[in-house]
Amino acid sequence: xxxxLYSTLLLSIAxxxxxxxxxxxxxxxxxxxxxxxxxxxxxxxxxxxxxxNIYFTDQPNNAIWKYDRNGxxxxxxxxxxxxxxxxxxxKGNIIACADEKDELWLITPKKxxxxxxxxxxxxxxxxxxxxxxxxxxxxxxxxxxYQRDYWDRKxxxxxxxxxxxxxxxxxxxxxxxxxxxxxNGVIGSSDGKRVFIADIEAGKVYSYTxxxxxxxxxxxxxxxxxxxxxxxxxxxxxxxCGNGVKVVNKDGQDIGHIPVPESWTANVCFGGKDNKxxxxxxxxxxxxxxxxxxxxx
Numbered sequence: 001x002x003x004x005l006y007s008t009l010l011l012s013i014a015x016x017x018x019x020x021x022x023x024x025x026x027x028x029x030x031x032x033x034x035x036x037x038x039x040x041x042x043x044x045x046x047x048x049x050x051x052x053n054i055y056f057t058d059q060p061n062n063a064i065w066k067y068d069r070n071g072x073x074x075x076x077x078x079x080x081x082x083x084x085x086x087x088x089x090x091k092g093n094i095i096a097c098a099d100e101k102d103e104l105w106l107i108t109p110k111k112x113x114x115x116x117x118x119x120x121x122x123x124x125x126x127x128x129x130x131x132x133x134x135x136x137x138x139x140x141x142x143x144x145x146y147q148r149d150y151w152d153r154k155x156x157x158x159x160x161x162x163x164x165x166x167x168x169x170x171x172x173x174x175x176x177x178x179x180x181x182x183x184n185g186v187i188g189s190s191d192g193k194r195v196f197i198a199d200i201e202a203g204k205v206y207s208y209t210x211x212x213x214x215x216x217x218x219x220x221x222x223x224x225x226x227x228x229x230x231x232x233x234x235x236x237x238x239x240x241c242g243n244g245v246k247v248v249n250k251d252g253q254d255i256g257h258i259p260v261p262e263s264w265t266a267n268v269c270f271g272g273k274d275n276k277x278x279x280x281x282x283x284x285x286x287x288x289x290x291x292x293x294x295x296x297x
Contacts, residue, residue: 024247024256026237028276028290033260036286037073040065043281044229045086045130047094048271048295054279055094056267056286057083064094064107067286069273077111082150085130085141085186085229085267095139097128099148104128104141104166117141117166117173124157130185130229130267135192137168138214140176142183142197163197165214177208177216185229185241185267190296196238198227205230205240222252229267229281232296241265245280260287270295 023031041060048054052069055076063078064086081098083105088094094107095116102125104117116139119125126145133139142163145156163183165176177183182201188194188210195208195216203226208216227240236250244265245258262282269279275294280287 022257022259024237024258026233026235026247026291026293027256027258027278028292031290033258033280034288036067036071036288038285040284040286042266042283043286044084044266045097046229046267046269046271046279046281046286047086047088048269048275048279049088049092050090050297052272052275052277054269054271055086055088056279056281057086057096059084059099062100064096067271067279069271077107080107081105081113082148084128087131087133087139089133089137095131095133097131097141099127099129100150102127104131104139117164120158120164120173124153126156126158126161129183132186132188132195134188134210134214135190139166140164140186140188140195140216141166141173142186144182144184144200163216165216167214174214176214177219179219180206185227187230187232187238189232189236196222196230196232198230198240200226200228205238223248223254228265231268231270233270233291233293234296235293236296237293239268239278241268241280241282245278258289270297 040058044057046056054067064076064080066076082100083096085097092109096105098105106114126143129142131141144161163177164173166173180199184200185198205222209218211217227242240246244260265282267281276291278289
């Protein structure tokens with residue numbers, strides 16, 4: 001019993017040392033990866049409003065949760081259309097990838113739901129997965145195909161797995177990019193000029209220039225890393241989830257890794273009172289890390 005306890009202690013010390021050595025310089029000195037809660041089935045889609053409150057999904061349990069700027073955790077909406085990725089617009093509406101019926105939703109602060117998109121060319125979408133809103137209000141969302149046990153189908157209506165763009169005021173999306181095997185995470189810069197897409201099947205992350213019509217052009221490889229969700233900080237550093245959180249700078253150079261004690265880290269965002277809290281969804285748990293930098297807002 002004493003040997004087992006001693007071994008556990010050594011592992012804990014080794015983990016702390018590893019964390020300190022691998023942490024990127026954007027993390028607050030001596031900061032730790034803090035477990036907030038492990039009461040969920042699979043967490044995803046974290047996104048912050050302008051006050052710093054963070055919303056995220058517990059996708060298998062069909063709920064959207066709120067982690068407010070004071071650290072209070074509460075359930076926001078249930079059922080929630082099996083929502084996955086989320087993003088908030090400037091009015092405080094949640095744009096949600098509602099996976100249950102393969103739709104894109106707008107959820108108001110009063111929890112009223114409006115379906116923004118439910119098809120492309122009269123074909124059922126594969127399953128909107130992640131979403132980002134450009135400064136002009138245009139919406140980019142990824143549409144990979146992951147078979148769900150609650151669907152009434154066993155194959156996609158649309159063979160291609162694409163990135164779509166819904167222009168402000170539009171009712172029909174356009175194809176933004178389709179030069180990707182399986183798009184998953186999406187995030188863009190606050191100036192609206194660049195969009196990053198994770199190709200989870202190829203194990204690569206690409207950046208694109210935003211064209212005049214909202215289409216994504218000039219694909220460039222950022223890094224080779226199998227990532228799920230992503231976010232950016234004010235210095236242009238990109239935070240990529242999968243095995244913990246890998247961070248690369250604006251030139252694609254590796255500047256560190258935030259280890260997370262879960263087998264898969266799904267998504268990440270900045271929030272909190274000063275926009276310096278990194279919020280991580282990982283399996284059944286959610287974590288936070290204090291940062292020296294703010295999120296790119």
